[in-house]
Amino acid sequence: MVQLIQTFISGLSLGSIYALIALGYTMVYGIAKMLNFAHGDIIMIGAYAGIIAVGQAGLPPVLAIIASVLVCTLLGILIERFAYKPLRQASPLSVLITAIGVSYFLQNVALLVFGSQQKAYPTLLTLPAIHLGRVTVDGMSLLTLALTAVIMICLHLFISKTKLGKAMRAVSEDKGAAEIMGISSNRTITLTFAIGSALAAFASIFYGMTYVYIKPTTGSMPGIKAFTAAVFGGIGSIPGAMLGGIMLGIIEQFSKTYISTLWADAIVFGVLVIVLVLKPTGLLGKEITEKV
């Protein structure tokens, strides 16, 4: 029973990280209609930014966090401006390939600058393990959970209540109509990338503090899993990304604990396939009925 709760909580924590990453994917997909394959690698860069901020520049934790967020946001905006914007009219597949190119680019730059040896992410905070009854929960997991929930609530409020959020929703529904209404789709898309990348920065902070070791290829697998989670939840749906990310984390953690670490990946992906076959547009995805 104790193990059940602990597994559940670490699953939620892992899931929150996936959810943060998945949100970035889904927002960009919903609004810019593209799959930013390089998203996972932005997280890796964010993690390295944190390492440098504390390790080299000796910044205190708060500034390190801000540095991470700034670096990621700037990176996201630059990538959008130079690699994706020129391809707005191109086929989705061309954009995907370009995104793959950007992903390789980021990984190799990191490889050249930081080397292939793994580096340790600084401990920005030391949290005590928390005892709830007989259950011992890692403090970091709880913090990740709590902060991610806060971020998601803020995001939800932003999207639903603010003017900019409404602009984003409008552009995702119908870019042409939004433009006629005076909404600059260019600026909205840039804003979307900025927010998505900022979320990636937070994901990198939580990831770094939970899993510690960072390599140039670190962003790749979580990126793929988060992408999977976004589609699982229904690509383009923000609540879907949150739900998909969390469920994926829980399934992965339970598989690792109760079945075997070796088979965890196969099980996670297996569950995904089964759910999609049963619900072809993802858990919360919209059924787009084609008009005949």
Add this chain to the structure above:
Amino acid sequence: MTPQLIPVPSRGLFTERDAGKKPVLECVNLGINFGGLAAVEDFNIMLGPTEISGLIGPNGAGKTTIFNLLTKVYQPTHGTILLDGIDTYAMNTAQVNRAGIARTFQNIRLFSNMTVEQNITAAMSVDIKYGLIGSMTHMGRYKAEEKSARERAMKLLSIFNMEGYAKSKAGSLPYGAQRRLEILRALATDPKVLLLDEPAAGMNPHETAELMENILKIRDEFQIAVLLIEHDMSLVMNICEGIAVLNFGKLIAKGSPEEIQANPDVIEAYLGKKKEA
């Protein structure tokens, strides 16, 4: 020329030409509900094997929905569709086509990246007698079957004098030619019933007149039944032998063009209730 219509009890209006023959298409109380809303209700019709009939009604009346029901894009929630006496209940769209119903679409659905010729030969697969192995190896009957398919395609293209377009990409054709290609593609499946969804949409009077001639020519040459949805009344009244009028998913009138034109319910549906003096 006023065709003599023989009122067949309960469902049909047959021309003399088809007298004594069995209907090629029958709908018995056909209907579909979408989430509680009846989009089509109690649709009853009979088509003779070489009859040209029209389905008219205001926008949103359910005409294309009926086409979608006939071709099983939607599965009916009520009623039966009989094609040459056979119930199509268990068939899917592809099977219904192989059984003998072909259609065109309101919004053109061509294979735009394929050539005009390929659009037509793609529809002939049932009649092309080689399979997957032949497709991969080009051995056996491949050469002969491909040659005869190409010849059949050219023959179809000659109906509309479109042989010159054979090797052009379907997406590059002018609008009118694209609509005509859709009709030819449907014909290529060797149907018993041809469903045309607004074939004259976007056409000028000259093109419409040509279309009328061509539909008659197709019916006479291929000896098939044609059911068309149209808003162009000159086309409908000129060419259709029987007309069914739909409003809010229900059949409000059935008869010859003259009867329909004089029918007060039809006039009301299109023009609204006449103001009391």
Add this chain to the structure above:
Amino acid sequence: MKKKHVSKNVLTLCAVAVLYAVIAYMLYSGGLKRQVTNMLIPTSVYIVLAVSLNLVVGLLGELSLGHAGFMSVGLFSGCLVSIALVDVLPTPLRIVISMIVGGLFAAVAGLIVGLPALRLKGDYLAIVTLACGEIIKNVITNLDITGGPIGLNTKPIYTGAKGLLPYAIALVFVTVIVMMNLKKSKIGREIMAIRDNRIAAESIGINITYCKLAVFIIAAFFAGAAGCIYGHAFANVKAASFDYNMSIEILVLVVLGGMGSVSGSIIAAIVLSVLPEALRGFSDYRMLAYAIVLILVMLMSNNPRIKALREKLKLRRSGRKEGAA
């Protein structure tokens, strides 16, 4: 006398034949550098992988991100059979049989992966293919029979480039010819019709299930056979190498070469296999350069000004042909 245009397909086949003839001559006469020799089999394998993936992505129009999984299935099943038959059959027969067996096992995997494809579209299908590729990788890594995490010891069947080249050439030719034939066949037209307009394809009697499954099975078969050859070229193979990264590499080849273009896939496979090696001088910056080149190529080929230029060149060329005729 009708003017006969040499078909593009015949041209492509001749070009490939000449290329391989030259390579084979140089290889067997000892004139080929070690570096180039080591590239021969992997490049040929990539040609087969790209051409077979093009069937799914280019002809059927579906994004498949798990192609490396099919290669993997074919590799391990084929090599296991080959190892088992090492002292039983003469080498040529053994290799051919293991290629076919590998292809068949991969074809079964293709069928299984193709089944969800019937219900799923677009990005959702892409994710499922990616997931299946990862599942395959995970399963093979955990099985004892395939050597577990340390991989399969293929030393007993290890064959150098000189020994494998004939089989590689044969497989390349068969794959290319089958793909070219399919494009000009009844099934090919049905597949392209599904790609262009699924609803219209159904309305003309095309059996979508049959076509989609056929595509996945055929593409997987060739990937599997290629995988089997690949396995014979190394002393040890791990399933972990055949993951989504490799699937994506193959996808890049298909997109760069042009969707549906067999000759394009061949050229892309050759160029992108040679390029990293050619840039070896820059060793550390090699992969970075590759990434930059990829981005630049995508940006340039989608640049409206360059597209307009291409259209002008195309029109000028066809205009000249008409003038001459």
